[in-house]
Amino acid sequence: MSLWDLRSDTVTRPCAVMRKAMAEAPVGDDVYVEDPTVIELEREGARLLGMEASLFAASGTMGNLLALLSHCQRGEGAVIGMRSHIFKYEAGGMAALGGIMPLPVDDAEGLPPLESFLSLCYDGRDVHQVRTRLLCLENTHNACGGRALSPEEMEPLCQAAREKGVLLHLDGARLFNASVAWGVAPARYGSLVDSVQICLSKGLGAPVGSLLCGPQELIMKARKWRKALGGGMRQAGILAAAGLVALRSRIDRLAEDHEKARRLASILRDSAVDLMDVPNGTNMIYFRLPREGLETAFIEACRSRGVLVGKAGPALIRIVTHLDVPSVAVEEIGKSLVEAVQSL
Numbered sequence: 001m002s003l004w005d006l007r008s009d010t011v012t013r014p015c016a017v018m019r020k021a022m023a024e025a026p027v028g029d030d031v032y033v034e035d036p037t038v039i040e041l042e043r044e045g046a047r048l049l050g051m052e053a054s055l056f057a058a059s060g061t062m063g064n065l066l067a068l069l070s071h072c073q074r075g076e077g078a079v080i081g082m083r084s085h086i087f088k089y090e091a092g093g094m095a096a097l098g099g100i101m102p103l104p105v106d107d108a109e110g111l112p113p114l115e116s117f118l119s120l121c122y123d124g125r126d127v128h129q130v131r132t133r134l135l136c137l138e139n140t141h142n143a144c145g146g147r148a149l150s151p152e153e154m155e156p157l158c159q160a161a162r163e164k165g166v167l168l169h170l171d172g173a174r175l176f177n178a179s180v181a182w183g184v185a186p187a188r189y190g191s192l193v194d195s196v197q198i199c200l201s202k203g204l205g206a207p208v209g210s211l212l213c214g215p216q217e218l219i220m221k222a223r224k225w226r227k228a229l230g231g232g233m234r235q236a237g238i239l240a241a242a243g244l245v246a247l248r249s250r251i252d253r254l255a256e257d258h259e260k261a262r263r264l265a266s267i268l269r270d271s272a273v274d275l276m277d278v279p280n281g282t283n284m285i286y287f288r289l290p291r292e293g294l295e296t297a298f299i300e301a302c303r304s305r306g307v308l309v310g311k312a313g314p315a316l317i318r319i320v321t322h323l324d325v326p327s328v329a330v331e332e333i334g335k336s337l338v339e340a341v342q343s344l
């Protein structure tokens with residue numbers, strides 16, 4: 001029996017084209033900034049996001065951390081969504097390593113309400129308060145169901161941050177899903193913020209890596225932080241080569257993942273599965289089980305039917321479509337999921 005893995009789009013494996021590119025990549029020592037393939041990847045990332053420069057990092061978590069460490073000084077504050085990946089799932093790196101104070105804000109709709117953000121903008125003149133240095137946004141927003149935010153939705157908040165002298169970082173682990181969903185160039189998002197982290201290893205299918213994109217000065221600081229964190233890699237062109245294939249030929253394909261997710265959602269909805277309602281959804285589906293405590297049984301019921309799914313919270317399940325789940329398998333996967341729900 002084939003096992004379809006829908007736990008995440010991070011499970012995608014590099015295809016033959018990527019493996020060939022990796023095997024043939026010209027390389028050098030990237031700590032000396034001499035790896036031509038890494039340099040090419042960083043140029044391509046910066047170009048796509050409309051930024052001056054970019055830096056290859058080992059993971060999305062590292063890319064976000066580099067941004068936080070480079071934008072903020074110890075004791076400064078960063079406004080950050082309570083449901084955001086950086087706040088919930090990045091091991092508190094900003095506080096542990098940067099001494100940066102998270103200023104959590106409600107982001108249930110994918111973006112913090114303007115008023116909530118403004119109430120956390122401290123200029124630091126009052127001795128009791130931190131100085132608010134940074135606002136972090138996430139797009140697509142993972143815990144909000146993979147919701148794609150349009151540039152127009154983000155604009156008022158970005159404008160307000162600028163007026164307050166607050167810098168902006170975008171966790172764009174899946175920004176290309178958003179740009180494909182809205183039909184806008186990634187650079188349109190880049191124009192709204194001071195830095196963007198994009199992941200190569202999710203829906204784009206590269207095995208490893210992220211890029212932090214931003215102005216030259218920020219990227220120079222991030223390069224130093226990357227070294228301090230032990231993330232200076234040597235012949236990293238082997239990895240960057242796969243990233244180049246990802247950026248050059250895997251972005252438009254993301255629309256297929258969105259279509260597969262829509263189809264799966266409609267199969268589940270037709271069988272009265274309790275789906276999370278997500279405006280402008282992309283490649284994720286979240287749904288609720290009848291009650292808490294059923295997660296393990298449900299995950300096992302799916303596995304025994306050839307589908308791997310992930311627990312996203314109490315009574316909450318997440319499935320993610322990606323390039324290793326072919327469209328032709330979607331009906332069968334949908335049927336297995338419905339059967340697993342009915343088996344509870």
Ligand SMILES: Cc1ncc(COP(=O)(O)O)c(C=O)c1O
Binds near residue numbers: 059086173199210
């Ligand atoms: C929104 C978001 N940001 C950042 C990350 C971190 O990426 P990585 O797993 O490469 O550290 C993830 C990972 O799933 C994510 O979903």
